[in-house]
Amino acid sequence: MSLVVYIITTLIILVLIVGLYQKSTNAICTSRKRLDGKTVIVTGGTTGIGLETAMDFAERGARVIIACPFQSEGDNALKLITEKTENKHVVFKLLDLSSLASIRKFTADIIDTEKRLDVLINNAGIGFANKPVTEDGMGFMMQVNYFGPFLLTLLLLPLLNKTGTISEPARIVNVSSVLHNFGFINLDKINVTKYWLPMFGFWYQVQIYSNSKLCSMLFAHKLSKKLRGNIVVNCVDPGYVGTRIFGDWGRILGPVMIALALLFFKTPWYGAQTTIYATLDREAGKVSGQMFKNCQLSRAKRSAYDDETAQKLWNKSISLVGLSSEELEQCFQ
Numbered sequence: 001m002s003l004v005v006y007i008i009t010t011l012i013i014l015v016l017i018v019g020l021y022q023k024s025t026n027a028i029c030t031s032r033k034r035l036d037g038k039t040v041i042v043t044g045g046t047t048g049i050g051l052e053t054a055m056d057f058a059e060r061g062a063r064v065i066i067a068c069p070f071q072s073e074g075d076n077a078l079k080l081i082t083e084k085t086e087n088k089h090v091v092f093k094l095l096d097l098s099s100l101a102s103i104r105k106f107t108a109d110i111i112d113t114e115k116r117l118d119v120l121i122n123n124a125g126i127g128f129a130n131k132p133v134t135e136d137g138m139g140f141m142m143q144v145n146y147f148g149p150f151l152l153t154l155l156l157l158p159l160l161n162k163t164g165t166i167s168e169p170a171r172i173v174n175v176s177s178v179l180h181n182f183g184f185i186n187l188d189k190i191n192v193t194k195y196w197l198p199m200f201g202f203w204y205q206v207q208i209y210s211n212s213k214l215c216s217m218l219f220a221h222k223l224s225k226k227l228r229g230n231i232v233v234n235c236v237d238p239g240y241v242g243t244r245i246f247g248d249w250g251r252i253l254g255p256v257m258i259a260l261a262l263l264f265f266k267t268p269w270y271g272a273q274t275t276i277y278a279t280l281d282r283e284a285g286k287v288s289g290q291m292f293k294n295c296q297l298s299r300a301k302r303s304a305y306d307d308e309t310a311q312k313l314w315n316k317s318i319s320l321v322g323l324s325s326e327e328l329e330q331c332f333q
């Protein structure tokens with residue numbers, strides 16, 4: 001019991017410090033750009049940061065596609081966005097990033113039915129996995145946060161490529177995290193699924209979360225070199241944001257963290273600002289493979305720009321998500 005009190009006290013102090021820091025980093029995106037006639041996908045645009053991001057794009061007139069694994073969540077979010085923005089072009093589609101089959105179904109549907117795709121926001125992510133392994137045999141959190149979006153992005157490249165021009169590039173924006181700073185890449189262990197140690201499980205998951213966010217940045221770096229200027233790909237660090245992402249931290253820590261996060265962290269609206277900035281700002285459209293933070297160009301950890309690691313991770317990711325070389329070629333045509 002005293003251990004729990006100790007942990008909670010430590011958390012409160014940490015959260016207070018972080019919260020105070022947040023007050024000085026609440027930059028907002030001031031762009032007035034409209035998005036009429038443009039199509040945007042926000043993965044996980046149903047709650048938290050993603051919902052605020054989708055809401056903003058809908059207000060600007062975009063056709064917004066939100067996607068998550070639960071129909072009811074999607075229906076609720078759709079209703080919320082449509083009522084608030086009166087935008088009739090918002091749709092919800094099922095997408096479960098923990099299933100490669102679901103990702104393929106989703107992207108095939110998009111490629112078949114959408115004429116254009118201007119923006120892809122890889123926002124969906126989890127901070128804690130309740131299951132160790134996905135149906136595809138990969139570590140659950142790694143697949144939802146990294147391998148899934150990896151496949152999704154590659155399969156959508158042809159449509160993004162068709163839509164983007166040099167003067168107005170299509171944009172891919174990934175929601176990364178400060179925690180990428182704690183990430184490290186060990187390719188032999190990138191697919192480990194045995195982290196079900198009860199005592200250390202929690203910290204292990206925080207580590208995997210950090211690793212997954214570092215992978216996103218390495219991917220952006222690598223992908224940016226393969227693209228030509230009509231598609232830019234960048235990451236954003238939203239800061240610390242009060243959302244449900246902290247809710248899965250267990251029966252005691254979960255509610256405590258949610259309460260603290262809601263009290264002291266950024267609101268999801270503020271949390272969405274840097275994503276919106278990276279999507280709309282003219283200058284932000286001129287850089288690729290970079291990290292934005294607090295509505296400004298920032299820098300990820302040094303190892304996030306390591307070409308060799310990026311190449312190895314790329315190869316490993318291709319084989320884990322099961323992309324054949326013909327398919328890969330098609331992604332880049």
Ligand SMILES: NC(=O)c1ccc[n+]([C@@H]2O[C@H](COP(=O)([O-])OP(=O)(O)OC[C@H]3O[C@@H](n4cnc5c(N)ncnc54)[C@H](OP(=O)(O)O)[C@@H]3O)[C@@H](O)[C@H]2O)c1
Binds near residue numbers: 068069073122126176
């Ligand atoms: N909150 C922070 O402090 C913070 C800090 C840095 C980075 N981030 C990142 O910001 C992003 C959004 O997080 P948030 O804080 O807004 O969390 P959130 O409120 O928990 O939202 C996460 C979203 O991802 C969706 N999602 C979860 N599992 C999915 C799956 N298997 N397939 C497809 N979609 C799935 C969720 O859909 P359902 O609602 O249907 O589950 C939800 O819409 C994440 O990538 C997170 O890592 C957050």
Ligand SMILES: *[C@@H]1O[C@H](CO)[C@@H](O)[C@H](O)[C@H]1NC(C)=O
Binds near residue numbers: 151153174
């Ligand atoms: C984000 O990461 C996913 C893989 O995690 C990748 O598919 C996507 O292109 C990345 N985008 C950026 C901007 O890093």
Ligand SMILES: *[C@@H]1O[C@H](CO)[C@@H](O)[C@H](O)[C@H]1NC(C)=O
Binds near residue numbers: 311312315
């Ligand atoms: C990655 O894969 C490509 C093509 O399959 C191969 O030519 C290259 O040597 C591989 N690189 C690494 C670092 O494994």
Ligand SMILES: *[C@@H]1O[C@H](CO)[C@@H](O)[C@H](O)[C@H]1NC(C)=O
Binds near residue numbers: 136139321
């Ligand atoms: C790694 O992922 C593949 C799926 O591509 C799976 O078949 C394999 O069992 C996984 N390996 C481990 C050690 O979990």
Ligand SMILES: *[C@@H]1O[C@H](CO)[C@@H](O)[C@H](O)[C@H]1NC(C)=O
Binds near residue numbers: 157161226228332333
């Ligand atoms: C984009 O399309 C052009 C022209 O069709 C093609 O040459 C190029 O390889 C494509 N790039 C990507 C990243 O798909």
